Amino acid sequence: MSEIQSTVKSYVLEEFLPGESPDAMDNSTPLISSGILDSLSTIKLVSFLEEQFNVQFEAHEISRENLDTLDLIAATVESKRHG
């Protein structure tokens, strides 16, 4: 698991799923469509990503398509870092 996925995974588990076993979540577990992240927690996640990885999200990028799984999040962050 890459650095981005594991950093985000720790954050999501700690912040939104306290007590959950890390094994229950993998890189393709749906986060938004499954009800784990609601609109408020999605916004908090984006703030975390912006600070942690020094990237900026545009309003339209805060979407299920870009953020629903750890893999999608990592891809979105990567593309911003190198974009």
Place this chain on the structure above:
Amino acid sequence: MPEATSTLVGRLESLLRDSAERWPDRTAVEDPATDESLTYVELDELSDRHAEALRNVGVRAGERVGLAVPKRVDTVAWVFGIMKAGAAYVPVDPDAPAGRSRDIFVDCSVRAIVSNAALADALATGAVNGSAVDSCWGERTTVSEDVVLLGKGGRAEEEDFADDAGNDALAYILYTSGSTGKPKGVMHSHSTARAFVDWCSGMFDPTEEDRFSSHAPFHFDLSIFDLYVAIKHGGAVVLIGETSGKSPLQLAEIASDREISVWYSTPTVLRLMIDYGRMEGRDFGHLRMVFFAGEVFPIGHLRRLKEIWTEPRFFNLYGPTETNVCTWYEVPARLPDDRLDPVPIGRPSSGDVCRVVDPSGTTVAPGEEGELVVAGGSVMLGYWSRPDRTAEATLVDAEGVSWYRTGDVVREDDGGDYVFLGRRDRMVKRRGYRVELGEIESALYRHDEIVEAAVVATPDDESGVLVTAFLTWSGEDKPSLIKLKQHCAQNLPAYMVPDAFVTVDDLPKTSTDKIDYQRLRADVVRS
């Protein structure tokens, strides 16, 4: 086809007809997400065509039509089209679990459903009272790329139109969370809606220059203000769709770039805009009135908002879906620095009368706590097909006057304004939505391995309300939180999914063997 549609003064759709004559070329509705817009005359004509399409699938005056489509310019035309066909609209959240929407449509036996291909598939997967959904609404008519009509039945005859579609006929049914797990339908007529809309005209002087934010989804009663006050006065309804509505950045962008002059949303949304909307440096110069409703606005957040938006007037509008808006309060231009409590809900509006009563229904002395009850023109007709629930919610006094019991505990302050103190039952407000904790419990009980479930709500600084579910569990392994949240998301709208789950061996019980909710709440607060 004027004879086929309502022309009665006093109904909601007559507001559109009048404005289309007076301001044919002004913008009636626009959608920043798609850049689509309609002028008044275009909206009037499009909704005429939609009314005709509905009559072609058998919709008659006095019937109900389901509305399950994302919020777009065309959706507004369907709202008016349904009413022009003499029917009442029953809007549901297009993102909610299909089963919940289907239950709602079955409950009020809609004649047809306005939907799209994807949602129609989801609605059709399942049975209704043992028979396939197809037998109720099996025929699909494709109206446009985005809209299909579900409905069975030949074209409706056009007699008796006015008899079934007067001002006291149903205009819409809004379903709210029900404590036993089944949403209940709040029925409003054209008259009960107009009592509120017409009161706004006199109180806030809206004009054709105004541009209204339409943040609330159409199944949420805040939308009544956005749609009908704007249309009545020739203003523009600026739609904020499902996606932008959840993005504080987009909301701030729309408020400034779309030159919104009248903003209306829940305090939660405004708070997200303050925290995450990057509001500094944007021009909100057109904003002249900000309305908030649906839940308590913590004073600290309101203060911060007033520091960013220094010009507009601020109003707190209060009222359960059952009453439209029944009290209002204008926030003073300068909030006293020592004020720690939220602003009052204010005094009666919409021509309504309010009283504060004790459990026996007797009015309490001024300043004492009691339940707020409301009578007047903006109060609902009742709950759809639930006379028992309507009776429970109604207090009939010695003079025979019916009062709606809000369930909200208030007191009157020294200035004659009502102050909200809390609830007398298990309903909470989350993101402005009503949530019956019992409905969450019912959804949890649908899980095979959950033996007992108890849901409590506690105050939370950040989100307002923290919802915690306590469970006893028959499965071997400790339940996965992810799986539990997924289960809830399949059965409930997103705003009802609990924040936290706690698995226990036994739920604490009172001496009468009922679940001890007080102790559970104390457990949450302690941790």
